[in-house]
Amino acid sequence: MKKAIIAILAFCAFSLVSAAPSAESILSAIDKNMTSQTTKSTTRMVIHAKRSSRTVESVNYSQGSDRFFTEYLAPPRDKGTKMLKAGDNLWIYDPGTDRTIQISGNMLKQSVMGSDLSYEDFMEEDKLSQDYSAGVDGEITYDGRACWILTLMAKKPGLAYAKRKIYVDKSRYVVLYELLYAKSGKLLKSLKFSNVTKTGNRWYPRYILFKDELKDGKGTEYFVDSIQFDIPIPAATFTKARLKK
C-alpha cells in the first residue's frame, strides 16, 4: 500500500514538472511577446531625484533590436533632444548647441537624463533565447500572478549581464520582475513590470520601474502611454540626418 502511494505521488510530481514548458520555450515565448519588426511608442519617464522628481516625455521608434530613435518632447529644457542608436553607435543631438555628440566608451556609463538607466542599457540587444541559457528554478505568485522563476546565464562572453533572474507570468509569457547581476554575482539592477495589457495579439507591460540596486533612491518609472507594433517606419528615421531635422 505504502509503495503504491509513493508511486502515485512520484507520478503526480513528474506529471507536474513535465507539464511546465522548457525554459528555452519560455524564453522564446517572451521574445515573441516583447520583440517585433518595428515599434512606435510614446512614453513618460519619471526620474526621482533626492529632493524632487521630473518627467521626461518622448516618442520612440525602433526597428529590430539594433535601431532605435527617440525624440524628447518634454520638459521644455529637454524638448528637441534626440537620441539615435544604430548598430553599436549611439548619438545624441542637443538642440541648444545644435550639435550631435557620439556617446561611446566611458560616456556610455553616464545616466540617461539623470535616470537609473545608463546609455549602456540602451545599447543592449536583447533576445533572451539567443543570448542566454536558462533553467526553471521554481514557481512563485508575484503581483497576484502565477509565475515561473528562471535563472539565465550568458551563453557567450560580451553580454552586459552575465546572469539574470526573471519571474515570468505563466499564462501571458511576460516578465514581471527581473534582476540583473554582475559576473561577481552582485545584484546591479532590478526591473519591475506591471500594468500588462493586451496590445494586438500580445501582452505588453505598460509600466516599468528601473532601479539601480547599488544606488540609493526610488528608481526611475517608465510609463508606456501608447505603443504600436509592426507598423511601417521610414528607413530615414534611423539615420544621423534625422537628428538635426
Next chain:
Amino acid sequence: MILKLALRNIIGNGWRSLINVAVIAIVLIGLIWGEGMWYSWLTLAKNQQREWEYGGGILRAKSYDPFDAFTWENGYAPVPAEAQSYVRGGRIVPILYSPGMIYPQGRMMNALVKGIPENQKVLSFPSTALNAADSSYVPAIIGREMAKTSRLQEGEVFTLRLKDSTGAFNSLDLQVSKVMDCPVPSLDIGTVWIDLAALRKVKLLPDAATVLVLKDASLTAIKAPLFRYIDPREFFADLNQMVKTKVSGQSLPFGMLILLAMLAVFDTQALAIFKRRKEIGMLSALGMTKGQIIRLFTSEGALYMVAASVCAVVLGFPLYWYFAVKGFALPQGYQSFGVAGFNEPLKFHYPLLVILGTLIFLFLLTVFVSWLPARKIARLRPTEALRGK
C-alpha cells in the same frame, strides 16, 4: 675719467638719484622674486611628477589617449615579452587603467580605476597599502581630493562596477585602505587605485598594462611595438606651456613697472641736460668732445642701474632668503587646480642665469633710455651752452 665724473655727478644729484635707484631696485626685486617663484614651482612640479608618475620614463599603450575618453575602455596592450623580466625584477612598473563607476554611500560617481603592483618601488606612490593580506575586501587608495569629492574615508567600503574586456559588467567591493597626500593631482582627482593583480583579474586581462613606468631611461630601448615612449619634453609639455602662459600673463604688470622705472631715468636725464647746459658748455670748452659728453650722461643713467642692481641684491636678500627657507604656502584650494607643486610650501630657488640675463637686459635698456635724451647734446653749440641757452 668719464665714469668717475658720472659717479660724482649722480652722488651730487642727491635725493633725485636716490629716488631713481630706489624705483629701479624695487622693480628688480619684484622681477627676481617672480622669476624665483616660477622657476621653483616648475622645478618642484617636475620633481614631484617624476617621483610619483613618470619615474625614469613612460611607455604608453598606443591604444590609449589620455585626452580621448573614447579610448579609455580599450586603452591597454599586453606587456611585451622583453619587458617581462624587468617587470619581475622591479625595474618596470606596469599600470592598468579602466573607467568604472563607484557607489560611495549609495551615490553614483564616475572614476578612473588604476591598477598598480602593490610591491613596486620605482614610484613614491604608497602602493604597500594595497596589500590585501588582512582584508576580505580589495584595498583601495584614494587621494585627499578624491576623498573630499566622494566623501569616502579610510576603512569605508564601497562598490566598484566596471566592464571586463568582453563587455560584461563585473564588480568589486573595495575598502579604502589609505587616503594619500598626493602632490600630483592627476593621480588623485577622480582616481581609485587598486592592486594590479585584482584589476587584471576582474577585467580578464591577465597580462595587460596601459602604461609601463621605467626605473631609468636606459629601458626605453626594449622592444615594445604596442607601446609608445613618452619623452620628458612631451610629458611635461602641458606644465611648461602653463608656466609660459602664466609668465606671459605676469609680464604685463612687470612691463608697466619697468616702463615707469625707465621713465624716471629718462626724465632725470632730460631734465639734467636742460638744467646743466652751462656745465655741458664748460666741459666742451675744456676740451671734451660731444661724444665724450654724451657718454658721460649715458654713463650716469647706466650707473643708476648698477646701483639699483646692488641695492636689489642687498636689500632684497632678506626677502629672497625668507622665501628660500620658509617657503611660500599656497592656499588649500589651489590643490584642486589639477597641477602638481601646490601641496607643499614652495621653497624658492633663484635661477642665476635667468636673473643675470634679466639684469643685463635691463642694463642695456637703461643705457638706451639714458642715451636718448643725451643725443640732444650733439646739437648744442658750446658758446650758447656756456651762456645757458
